[in-house]
Amino acid sequence: MTRRKYILHKMKPTLDDIDNKILALLMDDARMPVSTIAKRLDIARTTAIARIGNLEKRGIIAGYGVKLNQELYRPAVRAYVGIAVDPRKADALVKLLEKMPEVETLCAVSGPVDYMLTLRCRSTDELDSLLDRIGALEGVRQTSTAIILSRRIDRSSI
Numbered sequence: 001m002t003r004r005k006y007i008l009h010k011m012k013p014t015l016d017d018i019d020n021k022i023l024a025l026l027m028d029d030a031r032m033p034v035s036t037i038a039k040r041l042d043i044a045r046t047t048a049i050a051r052i053g054n055l056e057k058r059g060i061i062a063g064y065g066v067k068l069n070q071e072l073y074r075p076a077v078r079a080y081v082g083i084a085v086d087p088r089k090a091d092a093l094v095k096l097l098e099k100m101p102e103v104e105t106l107c108a109v110s111g112p113v114d115y116m117l118t119l120r121c122r123s124t125d126e127l128d129s130l131l132d133r134i135g136a137l138e139g140v141r142q143t144s145t146a147i148i149l150s151r152r153i154d155r156s157s158i
Helices: 003-010 017-028 034-041 045-057 087-098 124-135
Strands: 077-085 103-108 115-121 140-147
Touching: 017 034, 017 045, 034 045, 077 087, 077 124, 087 103, 115 124, 124 140
Parallel strands: none
Antiparallel strands: 077 115, 077 140, 103 115
């Protein structure tokens, strides 16, 4: 185990109920005033400040972001794409996918696929073309696509 992994392992964050509630509130609205957080959780404002500072110091809160209005800024089509790959070609494939601006996220996953992508396209025609390009990349054995119809819960930055 590397020194960094050892340190991270020893510092494994333990969060209590209040920490989890603070994180949920901040994920919904990163600009929520500390006084509002304190009122909602029935804790002192100074306690909320200290808790948030501690979460930041421990790296649990890594930063704050902008959440865009999906009605005003949203591409016409977003999709999840599962990709099964040849393990010997995986690193090269990831580098090729990094160059595609339509790829929002790429996650290594367990299960029948190796990677899960989130794609953002302007139209279904563009998505279709992009899926053909991805499917033709060296190392891709199979893809499986699900078009996102709506977000029911969204705690992401974008």
